[in-house]
Amino acid sequence: MTQYRVLIIDDDLLMRNSLVDLVEAAGWTAKPLARATDAARWITQFAPDVILSDVRMPEMTGIELLRSLEAAPPVVLISAHGDIPTAVEAMNHGAYSFIEKPFDPKRLLLILSHAAEQHQMRKSNQRLKERLQQLSGLDRTLLGQTPDMHRLRDTIAMVAIGDASVLVQGETGTGKDLVARAVHDLSPRCDKPLTAVNTAQMSSDHLHHVAQSAAGGTLFLDEICACPPDLQPMLLRLIDTGEVLAPGQGTPERLDLRVIAATNESTATAVAEGRLRQDLLYRLSGFELHLPPLRARRDDIAILITRFLQEFSTLYETPIPDLGDAELSVLIAHDWPGNVRELRNVAERRVMMARQGFGSIQDAMSGVSADPSDRPGLREAVAAFERQMISKAIQAHAGRMDDAAEALGIGRRTLNEKIVKLGLDKDALL
Numbered sequence: 001m002t003q004y005r006v007l008i009i010d011d012d013l014l015m016r017n018s019l020v021d022l023v024e025a026a027g028w029t030a031k032p033l034a035r036a037t038d039a040a041r042w043i044t045q046f047a048p049d050v051i052l053s054d055v056r057m058p059e060m061t062g063i064e065l066l067r068s069l070e071a072a073p074p075v076v077l078i079s080a081h082g083d084i085p086t087a088v089e090a091m092n093h094g095a096y097s098f099i100e101k102p103f104d105p106k107r108l109l110l111i112l113s114h115a116a117e118q119h120q121m122r123k124s125n126q127r128l129k130e131r132l133q134q135l136s137g138l139d140r141t142l143l144g145q146t147p148d149m150h151r152l153r154d155t156i157a158m159v160a161i162g163d164a165s166v167l168v169q170g171e172t173g174t175g176k177d178l179v180a181r182a183v184h185d186l187s188p189r190c191d192k193p194l195t196a197v198n199t200a201q202m203s204s205d206h207l208h209h210v211a212q213s214a215a216g217g218t219l220f221l222d223e224i225c226a227c228p229p230d231l232q233p234m235l236l237r238l239i240d241t242g243e244v245l246a247p248g249q250g251t252p253e254r255l256d257l258r259v260i261a262a263t264n265e266s267t268a269t270a271v272a273e274g275r276l277r278q279d280l281l282y283r284l285s286g287f288e289l290h291l292p293p294l295r296a297r298r299d300d301i302a303i304l305i306t307r308f309l310q311e312f313s314t315l316y317e318t319p320i321p322d323l324g325d326a327e328l329s330v331l332i333a334h335d336w337p338g339n340v341r342e343l344r345n346v347a348e349r350r351v352m353m354a355r356q357g358f359g360s361i362q363d364a365m366s367g368v369s370a371d372p373s374d375r376p377g378l379r380e381a382v383a384a385f386e387r388q389m390i391s392k393a394i395q396a397h398a399g400r401m402d403d404a405a406e407a408l409g410i411g412r413r414t415l416n417e418k419i420v421k422l423g424l425d426k427d428a429l430l
Helices: 013-025 036-046 062-068 084-092 105-136 147-160 176-185 204-213 229-241 267-272 278-284 298-315 325-333 339-355 361-365 378-396 401-408 412-422
Strands: 005-009 029-033 050-054 075-079 097-100 166-169 194-198 218-222 258-263 287-290
Touching: 005 013, 005 036, 005 105, 013 029, 013 050, 013 105, 029 036, 036 050, 036 062, 050 062, 050 105, 062 075, 062 084, 075 105, 084 097, 097 105, 147 176, 147 287, 166 176, 176 194, 176 218, 176 258, 194 204, 204 229, 229 258, 229 278, 267 278, 298 325, 298 339, 325 361, 339 361, 378 401, 378 412, 401 412
Parallel strands: 005 029, 005 050, 050 075, 075 097, 166 258, 166 287, 194 218, 218 258
Antiparallel strands: none
């Protein structure tokens, strides 16, 4: 049976306690308040499915409460002074129902149940609407019109609605983290946390904390083939039973979470070499998603470079560089060992060069694995500009690094690396 939550507002202590006893006996969770002026705060903190409020109260009446609420759960008003004009006024202001004292407890519970069911249905419909909007957003997150990308997006949408573990495989830079985020965002767990961790750097003592932070949501295990051997039995137990042991404790804690793992290695090779347990791989691969390398979908390169150039031109407040056929031919002919991430870095360099009034795609590509350019002064100019942009983002978001990274269009890890490389002092900026 669904356990609903009700916010009970009545200035009469005996009546308030009586109503709490009534709904709790029916399996509800109740939060009693003596004043309607406290309702707005508790609607946010307690998240009730329905509000049961007296009409005549000091400071703020039940009718005034109705007028003050926006996007609130259904409100049922109850009063010993009920009359037709009051009831009409209550309904006109959006009350779900109006009940006079003395009331029939069964009838009150029935009305509250119907109101709570309606609220839950509205929430479910809203989540579905948002999920469908997110689904259409896959085209913006996982760009590409080749058959491989169409299949990938369709598979993500199918896999997301379930709760089985997912194994994402693909070369470095193909967007495995974006796929994990898409699966989480389209799943019923989308309003819970997505916790990402590099398993190559995680210890067995660390697992309990990481799993707790993902409770109710999704745990994303990157580089699973590099997972330390002593950690693998613990991961196996977590996936199999939902149990994890805290360091130094003998009683396991049970957690509800979904596991998504990713690797850029061959899992068969990792198993054959004894680096990855066969039974762990079996549990992780409830569904497998294979990300194609960029060289296998060259028809998408023009779409991707156009989007990235637009993104960085907006970020760096400079006109979008105009690429000719010759530059596009160079891009399409390249093998892209770093895949989409490498292409994105090239686009950023091209925009930075354009901002300085020179450069071409060939110049930008020359810095993918070597110097950004042979032109004197460009390295310093780019560093100075990055330092300015990152400083402004950190200040604008009051030191919240996740928000700053999102505003800059880069990952949190990349932001941290740039801060160290550029010698920025975060504390001095705040």
